[in-house]
Amino acid sequence: GAGVSQSPRYKVAKRGQDVALRCDPISGHVSLFWYQQALGQGPEFLTYFQNEAQLDKSGLPSDRFFAERPEGSVSTLKIQRTQQEDSAVYLCASSSSGGGADTQYFGPGTRLTVL
Amino acid sequence: AQSVSQHNHHVILSEAASLELGCNYSYGGTVNLFWYVQYPGQHLQLLLKYFSGDPLVKGIKGFEAEFIKSKFSFNLRKPSVQWSDTAEYFCAVNAYDFGNEKLTFGTGTRLTIIP
Numbered sequence: 001g002a003g004v005s006q007s008p009r010y011k012v013a014k015r016g017q018d019v020a021l022r023c024d025p026i027s028g029h030v031s032l033f034w035y036q037q038a039l040g041q042g043p044e045f046l047t048y049f050q051n052e053a054q055l056d057k058s059g060l061p062s063d064r065f066f067a068e069r070p071e072g073s074v075s076t077l078k079i080q081r082t083q084q085e086d087s088a089v090y091l092c093a094s095s096s097s098g099g100g101a102d103t104q105y106f107g108p109g110t111r112l113t114v115l
Numbered sequence: 116a117q118s119v120s121q122h123n124h125h126v127i128l129s130e131a132a133s134l135e136l137g138c139n140y141s142y143g144g145t146v147n148l149f150w151y152v153q154y155p156g157q158h159l160q161l162l163l164k165y166f167s168g169d170p171l172v173k174g175i176k177g178f179e180a181e182f183i184k185s186k187f188s189f190n191l192r193k194p195s196v197q198w199s200d201t202a203e204y205f206c207a208v209n210a211y212d213f214g215n216e217k218l219t220f221g222t223g224t225r226l227t228i229i230p
Contacts, residue, residue, distance in 0.1 A: 003158070031216055042119075042205050042220030043159070056215055091159070100209035100216050101147040101166035106159040 002026065004107035006092050012113045013082045021077045021110045025094030032075050033104060034067055035091040043091050049075060082114045117142035117210045121221035128196055129229050136191040136224050138180075138206030145211040148189040149218065150180055154202045162204070165189065166211075176200070201228045 005024045013019050025032050031050050035043035036059075045059040051072040060067070064083075069075040079086055089111050093104040122137045140146065150162040163174025170182040180191045189206060203225050207218040 033217065035218075035220075040222070042121075042207075042222050043218075045217040045219065048215070048217055056217060059217070093159075095216065100211045101164065102216065103161050103164065104216075104218060105161075106151075108158050 004092055004094055004105050006090075006107040006110050008110060009108060010111050010113075012115065014115055015082060015084060017082050018078065018080045019082055019112065021079075021090050021112070023075045023077070023092030023094075023107060025073065025075070025092070026096075026105055027073075029094035029096050029105075031095040031097075031102070031104075032069055033093040033095075034075070034077050035093065036061075037089040037091055037109070039088075046077070046090075079112075082112075084114050087112055087114045117146075117208055117219050119206050119208050119219055119221035121204075121206055121224050123224045124222070125225045125227070127227045127229065130198055131195050134191070134193040134196050134200075134226070136204055136206075136226070138189045138191065138221060139187050140189070140206075140208045140219075141187065142208060142210050147209040147211055148180075148182055149207040149209070150174065150178070150189075150191050151205045151207060151220075152202050153205070159205070162191070196226075196228050198228045198230045200226060202226055 034046040037043045047057040049069040064080045066078045089109040091109045092107045095102040120139045147166040149164045151159045165182045206221045
């Protein structure tokens, strides 16, 4: 069955470039999450949507990071003026109905390398 | 803010050995607890979770975990490991009281099983 998909799988950007990372959640899933995973670390929360509403963006590291989910399905994470410290794997996850005990299903991630 | 500690960074075992991976969290309120696994080249996937009831939870592939509230622990166990259990294991906590679905992950434990 279709899981969470992310594109591109790999992205190389020059410092200062803008990038956009896409997430397609499992169809019908209400909640969508973005996490950042640096090398050798666990995923760290960035932001969270319930349908189209962004309910928590406390994990976004700076105002260069912006996420949207305008129609409550596909989401885009945008990073402006990329810096080397932005190099990481960006993971998207979705869950069906909300609630902290709900299972989050993860995508394969987008590996971003900023040169 | 909540945090998760995984004390074992890399564990090497022979097939048929017993496994216990430690996980401690720091949060005094109600929690939902998860173990996720990432096999080589694959997505993060759920092994098991605890949200209420019996503190001993069983997951896929013969794994189990015990929630000990007094110790703020949720250790993962398997009585006899197989070569196919080679993977990275992440413990995660959701702080239920915040009404937020985000997960806080530990740094992960890399498990290598020697045939």
